[in-house]
Amino acid sequence: MADTLGFMIGDVSRLLRRAFDVRARAIGVTRPQWKMLLTLSRHEGVNQGRLADLLDVEAITLCRMVDRLEESGMVERRPDPADRRAWRIYLTDKAHPILDELRLLGNALSEDALTGLTGPDRDALENMLERIRTNLNDLERKEKVAAHG
Numbered sequence: 657m658a659d660t661l662g663f664m665i666g667d668v669s670r671l672l673r674r675a676f677d678v679r680a681r682a683i684g685v686t687r688p689q690w691k692m693l694l695t696l697s698r699h700e701g702v703n704q705g706r707l708a709d710l711l712d713v714e715a716i717t718l719c720r721m722v723d724r725l726e727e728s729g730m731v732e733r734r735p736d737p738a739d740r741r742a743w744r745i746y747l748t749d750k751a752h753p754i755l756d757e758l759r760l761l762g763n764a765l766s767e768d769a770l771t772g773l774t775g776p777d778r779d780a781l782e783n784m785l786e787r788i789r790t791n792l793n794d795l796e797r798k799e800k801v802a803a804h805g
Contacts (some may be wrong), residue, residue, distance in 0.1 A: 672769060679761045683754065689730075690758050692721055696731065696747050697755055703742045704733075730754065 677687050685693075688711075695710050696702070702710070708718040722745060725731040730751040736742035747755075770778055 701744045
């Protein structure tokens with residue numbers, strides 16, 4: 657079952673990403689840009705190092721992403737008052753309507769993906785996926801402790 661479960665979750669994830677890319681491209685945003693904008697909306701003012709950690713990308717990759725979004729006017733770098741070498745990243749007013757539009761696209765894609773599932777089925781799926789995520793996060797923490805402890 658583990659191989660089948662992992663394959664199925666991976667395949668669904670790939671198909672969701674592909675479908676989202678098609679829809680987001682229509683408004684001129686890539687999935688990585690959307691992910692960064694969404695993460696920033698939840699952690700506005702975070703420094704670049706922490707943002708790279710949140711997005712699970714290398715610092716140089718994040719720097720290029722910030723450069724592109726800054727050039728497009730959707731984010732801005734501000735000096736970190738606590739560290740002269742660091743920058744904090746903020747959304748601009750231009751980013752908010754695009755984020756709203758991307759949320760609508762994401763919600764519509766979720767509805768399309770969940771077509772045929774009843775409300776209780778959707779709730780059960782969400783609960784099961786949350787349980788799997790919690791289990792895997794717990795496992796990762798235990799493995800880190802074992803490796804360093």
